[in-house]
Amino acid sequence: MDRRSFLALTLAGAAARPGLAAAQAKRKMAMIMPGPIQDADFNAVGYLALQQVAKTYDLQVSHSESVVVADAERITREYVTAGYEIVANHGGQFIPIMNKLAPQLSNATWIQEASGRLPNLPKNVWNIGRKFHQGFYVLGALGALATKTDRVGMVCGVRLPDVITSVNSVAQAIKDVNGKAQLLYNWVGDFNDPVKARQTAEAQIAAGADFIVVFVNLGLSGVIEAVKAAPRPVLLTTFYTEKWDLAPKNLAISLLFDFNKPYHEIVGKILKGERTGYYEMRPGSGMELSEIRNVPPGVGDKVRAIFKDVVGGKAIPEVLDKTP
Amino acid sequence: MSLWLLVDPHLWQQTLVYAAPLIIAALGELIIERSGVLNIGIEGMMLVAAVTCFVVTWQTRSAAAGIVAGMGAAAILTLLLVYYAVALGGPQITVGLGLYVLGVGLSSLLFRVVFGVRTSPPSVQTLAPVPLPGLADLPVVGHVFFHQTLLTYLAFLLVPLVHLALFRTPWGLRLRATGENPRSVDALGISVERLRYGAAAVGGLLIGLGGAYLPIVLTGTFSDNMTAGRGWLALMLVIFGRWMPFTALGGALLFAYVEAFQFKAGIVEKAVPVQFLLMLPYLFALVVLVRIYRGARAPQALAVPYDREARG
Amino acid sequence: MAERVHMSGIGKRFGETVALAGVDFTAARGEIHGLLGENGAGKTTLMNVLSGLYRADRGQIAIDGVAAAISAPSDALRHGIGMVHQHVELIPTFSALENVLLGREGGRLWLRPERHREDIEALAARFGLALDLDVEVRRLAVGVQQKVEILRSLYRGVGILILDEPTTMLTPQEVDTLFGTLRAMADQGLTVVFITHKIREILANCDRVTVMRGGLQVATLARAEMDEGRLIELMIGERLQSSSPIAQASSGDVVLDVRDLAVQGERGRPVLADCTFRVGAGEVVGVAGVAGNGQRELADALAGALRPAGGRILLGGRDVTAASVRTRIAAGLVVIPEDRIADGLLPGLSVAENLVLGLHPFAFGGGLSFDRGRARALAREAIAEYAIRARSEDAMAVELSGGNIQKVLVARAMAQARAVGGRLLVATNPTRGLDVRATEFVRRRCLAFAEAGGGVLLFSEDLDELRQLCHRIVVMFRGAIVADFRRERFDPYAIGRLMAGAANPAAP
Secondary structure, X not given: OOHHXXXXXXXXXXXXXXXXXXXXXXXEEEEEOOOOHHHOOHHHHHHHHHHHHHHHHOOEEEEEXXXXXXXXXXXXXXXXXXXXXXXXXXOHHHHHHHHHHHHHOOOOEEEEEEOOOOOOOOOOEEEEXXXXXXXXXXXXXXXXXXXXXXXXXXXXXXXXXXXXXXXXXXHHHHHHHOOOOEEEEEEOOOXXXXXXXXXXXXXXXXXXXXXXXXXOOOOHHHHHHHHHOOOOOOEEXXXXXXXXXXXXXXXXXXXXXXXXXXXXXXXXXXHHOOOOEEEXXXXXXXXXXXXXXXXXXXXXXXXXXXXXXXXXXXXXXXXXXXXX | OOHHHXXXXXXXXXXXXXXXXXXXHHHHHHHXXXXXXXXXXXXXXXXXXXXXXXXXXXXXXXXXXXXXXXXXXHHHHHHHHHHHHHHOOOOHHHHHHHHHHHHHHHHHHHHHHHHOOOOOOOOOOOOOOEEOOOHHHOOOHHHHHOEEOHHHHHHHHHHHHHHHHHHHOHXXXXXXXXXXXXXXXXXXXXXXXXXXXXXXXXXXXXXXXXHHHHHHHHHOOOOOOOOOOHHHHHHHHHHXXXXXXXXXXXXXXXXXXXXXXXXHHHHHOOOOOHHHHHHHHHHHHHHHHHHHOOOOOOOOOOOOOOOOOOOO | OOEEEEEEEEEEEEOOEEEEEEEEEEEEOOOEEEEEOOOOOOHHHHHHHHOOOOOOOEEEEEEOOEEXXXXXXXXXXXXXXXXXXXXXXXXXXXXXXXXXXXXXXOOOOOOOHHHHHHHHHHHHHHXXXXXXXXXXXXXXXXXXHHHHHHHHHHHOOOOEEEEEOOOOOOXXXXXXXXXXXXXXXXXOOOEEEEEEOOHHHHHHHXXXXXXXXXXXXXXXXXXXXXXXXXXXXXXXXXXOOOOOOOOOOOOOOEEEEEEEEEEEOHXXXXXXXXXXXXXXXXXXXXXXXXXXXXXXXXXXXXXOOOOOOEEEXXXXXXXXXXXXXXXXXXXXXXXXXXXXXXXXXXXXXXXXXXXXXXXXXXXXXXXXXXXXXXXXXXXXXXXXXXXXXXXXXXXXXXXXXXXXXXXXXXXXXXXXXXXXXXXXXXXXXXXXXXXXXXXXXXXXXXXXXXXXXXXXXXXXXXXXXXXXXXXXXXXXXXXXXXXXXXXXXXXXXXXXXXXXXXXOOOXX
16 A cells, blocks of 8 residues: 555544544443344343333444354453443343453443343343243143143243243142143244144144143244144144234233333433343243133133232242153 | 144145255255256255345345245256366365355355344245135145145245156257167257256246245245255255155155144153254264155266366 | 368477477368377377467467468367377266267256257267267276267267377277278268377278378378388387397296185185186297286286285296385296386486386395496496486486387396396286387387296286287186186287186186
C-alpha cells in the first residue's frame, strides 16, 4: 500500500469516529441460543424476550442461534471483545462455557439459564433456575388422569439434566395419581428432528400410549403427524407457547413459559449495577398453564388443583441420578 | 425384551415408510453414478427439494405442485454438478461438497426468508395413506403393505422400473457403458455428454422426490437440516447395493428396519445406553457393508472426467 | 484399385509438440495397407484424425472422392470408418454380444439382444471371427477381445477398418488368425489399414505400406518394392545391422541357479511356484510369457526386492536367497529394471548421481566419503560412450527422453559390472518404447555382457526379440517354468502354445 492511500485511510478512520461515538451510547446485550429462532418454541421465546428488553431499556442487542457448545466459547469471546456487556445463555448446555469465561472476562455480566441454583456461581453471573420438572409433574398428572389405555408416553429430546428430572417427575405424577398407568418413554437424541420424533411417537402409540408428554422443540411437528395418523385418538402436551392451531383436536395443554418477566427484572438490575443473583422460574413464577382442552370432564379441574398445590410449594422430588 | 418384537407388523410398516425416501434418493444417485459421475451433494439437494416442496405446497395448497417443484429444484442442482463435471471437467467431489454446503444454507435461508420468526410454525397437510382396494383388507400384510401413501408405493415401484430402464433398454445399455468406458462409447459416435446430462436430470428428479418425501409425507413442516444425514446414507446405499437397484433396496430396508426397531426397543430396554441404540442402524449398515463389499465393482469411469483428446 | 481414402496436408499439434506436419495418405479398396514408423512418428495420431477422435488443425480428407468433414467419431462412422485401438476399448463387464450391439440396438424401447444374435453370428462366420457371444468380455483372451472389436466395427458396416498395433498382445497363432481375417475382409472389398512398427508384419501381409517419420509421410511402397533394409532406412533415415548372438563359447560355469523358487502373492495365493532353471556363463536366456504369469515376481525376487516363500537362488555359487541387495551387487548382480522411471531412477537427482547409484560403495572409496569429482568424471565418460543426449552430467535425470534414460540405466549397469565384476544381468523389457537406434544399442550391450563371460536373463514380451538375441528361451506360465528351448529348436508356435498354457509335449 502506498503512502498516499495509507494517509487517506487513516483520515477517513478518524473522521468516522464521531459517528461511532454516537452509536456507542447504547449499552449492548447478546443472547446465545442452541436452536433456530423460527422454531416457534424455546428459541423463539428467548428471541422475543431479547427484543422486548431491547425496547424497554434501549439496548443494542444481537443474537447467535443454532450454536453448538463447541462454538459457544468463541462466539462469547467475540461478543465481549466487541463491547457487549451482558451475555445471556439461553440454554443449560452452555454452563461449562460460562464457568470458564465469566471469571476471565470480568467486565461482562452473564445471565445463565439452568435447572436450579448453580454451585460456585461467579460474581458476575445471574442464575435463572427453571424448574422444568415441577411443571412437567402437572403435565404427567394430566396424562395419568386422561389416559384410557393406562399408558402415557413421553418423547424426550436430549439427555440433559432438565429432561432427566422431568422424566422422573412425570413418572412420579403417574404413580401419585393413577397407580395402574405405565410410563413409556424414549430419547430421540435431538430436540429438533421431526422425523425421528415422529418415529419415536409412533413406536409409543403402537405400544399402547394414548397420551404423550412432549419434551422436544421442532420435533413436535413429527409427534403431531404420528398422532394424526394413529389408529385411536391420542392426546399430547406441548410447552413454551400455545400452539392450538397445530392440532386442535389432539393438543390437551401447553405449559407456558414467560421469559419476558425474568429477563426484564434481571437486565434492569444489571444495568443498575447488581451483577449477580438467582431467579427461579417455576409454576406460578414464569410458568403457567394454558387452557385444558379435549380431556374428559372434571379432569381439567383436578389438574388445576394439582397445579395450585405445586405453586403453593408441594415438594416434587428432583431426581437426576437415574431414570425410570 | 421379547423376540416377537422382531416380527411385529407395525415394525414392518414403519420400515417401509422410512425406507422409501432413502431408496428414492439412492436410485437417483445410482443412475447418476452409473453414467460415471459422482454426486456427493445429495444431502444438500434433498434439503433444497424439501424446502421448495414445503414452500410451494404452503403457497399453492397443492401437494402435487410442491412435489414437482421440489423435484425440479434438486434437478437444477444436479445438472449444475454435471455441467461442472462434463463441460468443465472439474473435480466432482469438490463441487459436490460445495453443493452440499450450498444446499444446507440455501434451504435454511429460503425457509427463513419466506416465513420469518413466528410463534406458531407453518405446516401443511401431509399425504394421506391410500389403501389399495381389496388388498388392504388382507390380514396382517394388508395393513403393512397396502395401506401406504402414494409416494410410498411409488418408491417401491421405482425399483423395478429403474432396474428395467438400466438393464433392458438401449438407453440403459449406453448409460452403463458410459460409466465403464466412455472412450468406447464415444468411438461409437454416441454422445457421452448427452447421456450424462440425461442421467443427471433423471437422477436429480429422483433425489428431489426423496427430499420432498420428508415434509410432504412425514412431518408436514420444514426444519433446518431435516434430512439428518439421509443424503449421505443414500450415497452409501448405492455402494452397499453394488450399483444395482434391488440390492440398494435391500440396504434401505435393512437400515430402516433397524432404525424402527431401535425406537421400539428403546421403550422397553433401559439397560442399553440410548446413544448406542441411536448408533445401532449405522453400525449395522457398516458391518454388513464390510462383509458384502467383496467383489463389488464401481463403474470403472466413475468420477473421471472424459476428455476425448487426452493421450494414453 | 480405386482410392477410397485420400488425406492431404494433415497437420496437428498438441501444445508445443507438432505431431503431424502436413501428411498425405491414401488407401484403396480391397487392400491391406500398412502404416509403418517409429514410436512418435505420428501414425496413431494420423489415424485418430481419420477416425474422428482427434480434429486436425489443417488439411482435407476425402472418402470415395467426396470431401468429408470428420470432427467426431460419429462423423467417421457415417463415412464407414472404424478403428480398433491398441488397447481394447470394450466395456469389460458387458458380454461380447452387448459390446457389439452398443450403439446399434435397433431403435426400439426395449433391448432384445436375441433379435440381433443371428445376424451377428452370420457376420462373424463370414469373416472367420466365430466366438462365444455371451461371455463377459473381460474373461476373454486378448486375441478374442480383438475379434469382438473387429466384429463391432463390421456390424456397423464399416468400409474402412483401421487397426492400431494389433499384434502387441497376441501369441503367434493369434497373429496368424488375425491376418487371415484381415485378408478375408480385404478380399471382400474392405480397406484395411494397420499401424505397426514391426517390419516383419508389413513384409508378410501388406499390399502397400506408407512409412512415416517425424510427423511426415516419407514414402509409400508397393509390395514389390519392399524389403527389410529399405524399410528400416526409410523409418530411421539410415541403414542399420541388427545384432544376433555369437555362437556360445560355453564355459560350462553356472552363473545363476534357481531351484524351486516360490513367491506368495496377495491373499496367500502362490504367484511363483516350483520355479527352476539355470543360466550359464556367456549365455543369454530369454523368458517368454504373457504378462502377469510371474515374470515380475521372479525379476523382483532375483533383484532382492521380494522375499521368496521357498526355494533357493544361487548366484555364482553363493546363496543369495535372503541376501541384501548390496550383497547381491557385490556377488555380481546387475539389473535393468522394467519401469525406468519408477524403479530405475531418482528423477530429482542429476544424471551423474543416477549413474553412480548402487555403484558408489564399490567404486568411490566406500565408507563415509564420496568422491564427487570422480563420479562426475565417470558420468561424463558414460555420456560420451553411450551418446546420451543430455545438457550435461548435472542435468536433472527427469529431463531426459525415454531412450536416453534407458541408456543411463544401461551405462550404470555396465559400470557396475566393470567395477564389481558382473556375473548376471537381469533385464526386463529393456527395449520397450525405444526407437530403433536405441533398441539396437541396448541389445548390443546386453550381448556384449554375455560375450564378456557373464550370464544374461532377459525378460521380454517381444518374442521376436527373444528369438533374435537368445541362446535359450524358457517359457513361464502361471508362475512356473514350463519349457526350455535351445536356439536350434526355437519354434514360435510351440512357444506360443506353451505361453497360452498348453501342456508341454516335449520335455525340456
